Amino acid sequence: MWFKLSCLRRLWPALLLSPLILSLLLSPDLNREVFLAVHQGARMVPAVCWRLLNVLGDWPTVLALLLALSWRRPDKLPALLFGCGVGVFLAIVLKAGFAVPRPPLVLPPGAVQLLDDLPGNGSFPSGHAMASATLASFLYYSGMARKGLWLSAGVVLVMCARLATGVHWPLDVTVGALLGWAAMYGACRWAWPQGWPAGLSARLQSLMLPAVGLQLLWLLYKPGSHEEYGLRLAVCALVFVAGCWRWWRARLR
Structure with missing residues (x-):
């Protein structure tokens, strides 16, 4: 029983997302209907809220946040590098390989x-x-946040934001979240769990x-x-700025 409960605690994101992904794969019509329902229902929320939520899934922003988090847990730097590396690689390869058209290119005008x-x-x-699930x-898994429910809620909000923005299908966000979780979970568990030398x-x-x-x-050059x-x-x-300050203080020691 202890083994089953421990597995459930570690693997519950996969257990929750896998049935949903399978349902969407088996029913393309469901994929379309869920998108339209979420996209149209999201219009009740100001567009600025969805655009701001998208920032939590922007890879450059997430990587900057992960670097800052690694300052608290330098022993988790291997997990950060390998988890993010696998996530970015999968995103690039799968997008190019499947080349799935986005909703506005498939659905009727309007x-x-x-x-x-x-x-x-x-x-x-x-x-x-993927990026939000990685974060x-x-x-x-690094132990910096124990409230898995709140973290999961944040990922779900980013997933909904991508549907509300109109640029992704439900299958896109569910598979992306699962891959992001799996990449970082595996990295935290197996990529030098004791960390590298300080x-x-x-x-x-x-x-x-x-x-x-x-x-x-780049952001200043292209607003x-x-x-x-x-x-x-x-x-x-x-x-x-915080990183430069840390580097300067380390140089003075």
Whole structure:
């Protein structure tokens, strides 16, 4: 019984998402109907709320947040690097391989109210759902957040935001969330669970900081057209400034 309960505690995201994914795979009409129901129902919420929620699934923003979280748990840096690396790789390969058209390109004109720019890549799987699940899984399996229910609610909100925005199907977000969870769960469990030497982790964290700086420069060079741009810019700037401060203090010691 202890073994079964421990497995349930560790694997419940997969146990919840797998039946839903199977149902959507077996019934394309259900995939379409769920999208239309969520997309139309989401119109009751201001569009700015959905766009701001999308920031929690934006890969550059999530990677900056994960870098900042690794400062608290440097022993989890291997999990961060491998989990995110696998997640980004899967998102790129699967999107290119399946090349699923996004809802506005398939549904009749007027059925979809786009709340943001339409991405030019494939729809399946959702990179935003994957990134948000990766962030939530890192928080949970690294022990920095014990409230798995609240973390899961945050991922579900990002999933709904992608449907509300009009750029993803339900199957995209459910598979994306499952892949993001699996990538980070496996990384936290098997990728050097005891961590790397402190000196190596500190050097790698310092090397990751310029990437945040480049992202900040890119945001300043190419400002967005919607409200979430300010949130993405603020998160990136805060992480970069905090990282530079940590690096300077370490140099003075």
